[in-house]
Amino acid sequence: xxxxxxxxxxxxxxxxxxxxxxxxxxxxxxxxxxxxxxxxxxxxxxxxxxxxxxxxxxxxxxxxxxxxxxxxxxxxxxxxxxxxxxxxxxxxxxxxxxxxxxxxxxxxxxxxxxxxxxxxxxxxxxxxxxxxxxxxxxxxxxxxxxxxxxxxxxxxxxxxxxxxxxxxxxxxxxxxxxxxxxxxxxxxxxxxxxxxxxxxxxxxxxxxxxxxxxxxxxxxxxxxxxxxxxxxxxxxxxxxxxxxxxxxxxxxxxxxxxxxxxxxxxxxxxxxxxxxxxxxxxxxxxxxxxxx
Amino acid sequence: xxxxxxxxxxxxxxxxxxxxxxxxxxxxxxxxxxxxxxxxxxxxxxxxxxxxxxxxxxxxxxxxxxxxxxxxxxxxxxxxxxxxxxxxxxxxxxxxxxxxxxxxxxxxxxxxxxxxxxxxxxxxxxxxxxxxxxxxxxxxxxxxxxxxxxxxxxxxxxxxxxxxxxxxxxxxxxxxxxxxxxxxxxxxxxxxxxxxxxxxxxxxxxxxxxxxxxxxxxxxxxxxxxxxxxxxxxxxxxxxxxxxxxxxxxxxxxxxxxxxxxxxxxxxxxxxxxxxxxxxxxxxxxxxxxxxxxxxxxxxxxxxxxxxxxxxxxxxxxxxxxxxxxxxxxxxxxxxxxxxxxxxxxxxxxxxxxxxxxxxxxxxxxxxxxxxxxxxxxxxxxxxxxxxxxxxxxxxxxxxxxxxxxxxxxxxxxxxxxxxxxxxxxxxxxxxxxx
Numbered sequence: 087x088x089x090x091x092x093x094x095x096x097x098x099x100x101x102x103x104x105x106x107x108x109x110x111x112x113x114x115x116x117x118x119x120x121x122x123x124x125x126x127x128x129x130x131x132x133x134x135x136x137x138x139x140x141x142x143x144x145x146x147x148x149x150x151x152x153x154x155x156x157x158x159x160x161x162x163x164x165x166x167x168x169x170x171x172x173x174x175x176x177x178x179x180x181x182x183x184x185x186x187x188x189x190x191x192x193x194x195x196x197x198x199x200x201x202x203x204x205x206x207x208x209x210x211x212x213x214x215x216x217x218x219x220x221x222x223x224x225x226x227x228x229x230x231x232x233x234x235x236x237x238x239x240x241x242x243x244x245x246x247x248x249x250x251x252x253x254x255x256x257x258x259x260x261x262x263x264x265x266x267x268x269x270x271x272x273x274x275x276x277x278x279x280x281x282x283x284x285x286x287x288x289x290x291x292x293x294x295x296x297x298x299x300x301x302x303x304x305x306x307x308x309x310x311x312x313x314x315x316x317x318x319x320x321x322x323x324x325x326x327x328x329x330x331x332x333x334x335x336x337x338x339x340x341x342x343x344x345x346x347x348x349x350x351x352x353x354x355x356x357x358x359x360x361x362x363x364x365x366x367x368x369x370x371x372x373x374x375x376x377x378x
Numbered sequence: 379x380x381x382x383x384x385x386x387x388x389x390x391x392x393x394x395x396x397x398x399x400x401x402x403x404x405x406x407x408x409x410x411x412x413x414x415x416x417x418x419x420x421x422x423x424x425x426x427x428x429x430x431x432x433x434x435x436x437x438x439x440x441x442x443x444x445x446x447x448x449x450x451x452x453x454x455x456x457x458x459x460x461x462x463x464x465x466x467x468x469x470x471x472x473x474x475x476x477x478x479x480x481x482x483x484x485x486x487x488x489x490x491x492x493x494x495x496x497x498x499x500x501x502x503x504x505x506x507x508x509x510x511x512x513x514x515x516x517x518x519x520x521x522x523x524x525x526x527x528x529x530x531x532x533x534x535x536x537x538x539x540x541x542x543x544x545x546x547x548x549x550x551x552x553x554x555x556x557x558x559x560x561x562x563x564x565x566x567x568x569x570x571x572x573x574x575x576x577x578x579x580x581x582x583x584x585x586x587x588x589x590x591x592x593x594x595x596x597x598x599x600x601x602x603x604x605x606x607x608x609x610x611x612x613x614x615x616x617x618x619x620x621x622x623x624x625x626x627x628x629x630x631x632x633x634x635x636x637x638x639x640x641x642x643x644x645x646x647x648x649x650x651x652x653x654x655x656x657x658x659x660x661x662x663x664x665x666x667x668x669x670x671x672x673x674x675x676x677x678x679x680x681x682x683x684x685x686x687x688x689x690x691x692x693x694x695x696x697x698x699x700x701x702x703x704x705x706x707x708x709x710x711x712x713x714x715x716x717x718x719x720x721x722x723x724x725x726x727x728x729x730x731x732x733x734x735x736x737x738x739x740x741x742x743x744x745x746x747x748x749x750x751x752x753x754x755x756x757x758x759x760x761x762x763x764x765x766x767x768x769x770x771x772x773x774x775x776x777x778x779x780x781x782x783x784x785x786x787x788x789x790x791x792x793x794x795x796x797x798x799x800x801x802x803x804x805x806x807x808x809x810x811x812x813x
Contacts, residue, residue, distance in 0.1 A: 150782075210641070210643065210644065211644065214644045214648070215636060216578075216636075216648060216651075216653040217644070217647060217648060217651050217653055225574065228572060230573075230574045230575075231574060231575065231636070233636050233637060233638035233639070233640075235585075235639075235641060236584075236585070236636070236638030236639035236640065236641065236789070237637075237638040237789060238789045319643075321585065322585060322586065324585055324639065324781070324785050325584070325585070325638065325639040325785035325786075325789045326782045326783075326785040326786040326791055327782060328789075338774075338778070341455070341459045342455060342778070343772070343774040343775045343778075344483060344487075344774065
């Protein structure tokens with residue numbers, strides 16, 4: 087009996103360091119955010135008061151919020167499948183035997199190593215009308231100049247393209263690792279059976295990669311909500327909120343408007359989104375994935 | 379850590395000194411320990427941090443009893459966030475250079491002192507009146523001075539004299555009216571063989587600080603954007619709508635400016651590469667343009683519709699409430715030193731920012747410079763027509779409302795009237811509680 091209690095204490099002690107960090111930096115802020123979202127923002131003239139769900143009602147009536155949610159949806163739809171597909175293609179490519187393989191791998195991985203702010207500064211000049219790389223390319227083929235970031239109909243696509251470029255190399259690494267652990271015998275057996283390369287990929291390779299895909303998918307989806315560094319440099323969410331994303335809007339509410347209560351409300355909504363996504367991924371996909 | 383140790387040690391030394399009746403001896407180290415932290419922003423290109431560091435080093439040489447730690451804090455937004463965060467974290471800066479339009483926010487949060495409450499001698503009181511009145515508008519609230527102008531700018535028009543000659547225009551006659559800017563702009567637009575435009579007539583930046591550029595257009599059209607108390611905006615006024623219509627027409631109707639928004643950050647590069655014959659930009663770019671332009675360029679006041687006009691812009695010195703009386707005195711000494719005519723002249727030449735006081739232009743340094751390089755005087759001469767920059771209570775929100783409205787109109791999402799009408803209605807709702 088005494089020994090069992092000791093083991094109990096011992097277990098809790100082992101958990102303690104991680105638990106303290108989690109509670110201090112994840113759970114407490116989460117709860118505090120939810121709590122703060124029920125109060126009004128305090129100023130020296132008007133102290134904070136309990137307003138119930140008023141902040142959430144204001145959120146529902148805020149057209150910018152709905153636009154931001156919509157943008158974020160398209161941003162996720164645009165970046166997640168494309169960067170995963172590109173990552174698989176690149177991994178398959180550099181997994182094969184080809185001269186200068188290390189060089190190609192490094193080249194694909196380079197965008198991941200660069201800081202987002204630096205990347206955005208480079209791409210800002212790619213997209214600049216008249217003097218930018220993109221416009222010069224278009225001009226070389228006889229096209230006319232386009233104001234890529236200044237046009238609401240192209241700005242989000244521009245940002246999606248840059249994000250895919252930045253992310254795909256990172257996901258490639260995971261796929262590459264997974265591919266290397268797949269036994270070459272499978273490939274030989276498939277060839278003996280007369281399976282085409284596409285059939286081999288579709289029925290053998292891709293299913294075996296599913297655990298990696300789940301991991302990458304979760305990361306990509308989280309990144310779709312988390313990555314906003316480039317907005318500071320490229321567009322500041324403009325023109326007229328056409329490229330504004332949820333997290334950037336939270337930043338604006340908190341640090342440009344100093345409306346901490348509204349920022350807390352927005353954060354609560356973002357947390358809700360992420361929680362629903364994570365839970366549904368694990369419950370829906372997990373059952374259909376074959377772990378070896 | 380070492381500085382804290384040293385301060386503790388000094389404290390002990392002082393206590394012992396007093397205890398031993400060595401009053402005069404103790405007074406020395408006590409005044410030697412004033413340390414100040416200052417955050418400052420930089421919003422235009424160029425190695426301005428070096429200039430500030432140089433100035434601070436010069437100050438220390440003359441005032442070994444005051445130690446100033448100048449911290450570069452990014453752009454205006456970043457600087458405000460950092461200063462406020464440091465304040466909340468209990469390690470406040472005693473003074474900072476922050477956006478001149480942050481004043482209502484800082485007052486509402488009760489963070490800053492009015493300089494009128496800190497100055498004591500007649501000389502210091504006179505110092506408060508030494509600056510150009512237009513530069514004091516954004517720093518004054520209910521008759522008291524809260525911000526001392528430092529890195530202040532107006533908008534000016536840079537134009538490419540070579541392009542003017544090429545288009546058959548007089549390079550010494552930049553457009554003085556809206557109509558002239560359109561007419562000349564049309565002649566300055568250059569197309570290549572396949573009909574693509576290789577040079578635009580004019581570019582007015584509409585990202586970053588669209589409301590600022592717009593403040594110039596509306597004033598030229600005879601209307602300011604807000605009242606001096608910062609609780610009423612005039613976005614829906616017909617003159618304001620007219621100003622936005624003109625801006626939109628520059629691209630949609632007259633085809634002298636590219637459609638969509640024009641990027642603030644890359645505009646200078648566009649101008650330097652000859653992709654636009656004229657640009658509206660901060661005077662803070664003057665020295666950078668001067669050093670990098672490979673063509674002959676001119677600087678002019680902005681053109682007029684009903685009158686000339688520009689908002690002032692840039693950063694002011696503020697003194698924060700979380701400070702001891704000694705620190706405030708030291709901060710005042712520092713600010714006075716930084717804004718004295720000689721330093722103002724040096725700073726203005728190094729950056730292109732306006733010399734903030736008339737007597738700076740009487741120093742040999744600056745008066746010689748202006749003779750050699752006349753564009754340096756344009757911003758000063760334009761101050762006569764200048765007004766305050768958009769600044770209200772809830773300034774971040776109100777500013778974004780206007781920015782969004784401008785961008786919506788420029789990108790064709792809404793008509794100027796619709797866009798400004800809805801911005802005005804929302805600003806009304808935000809500002810009503812402050813009346």
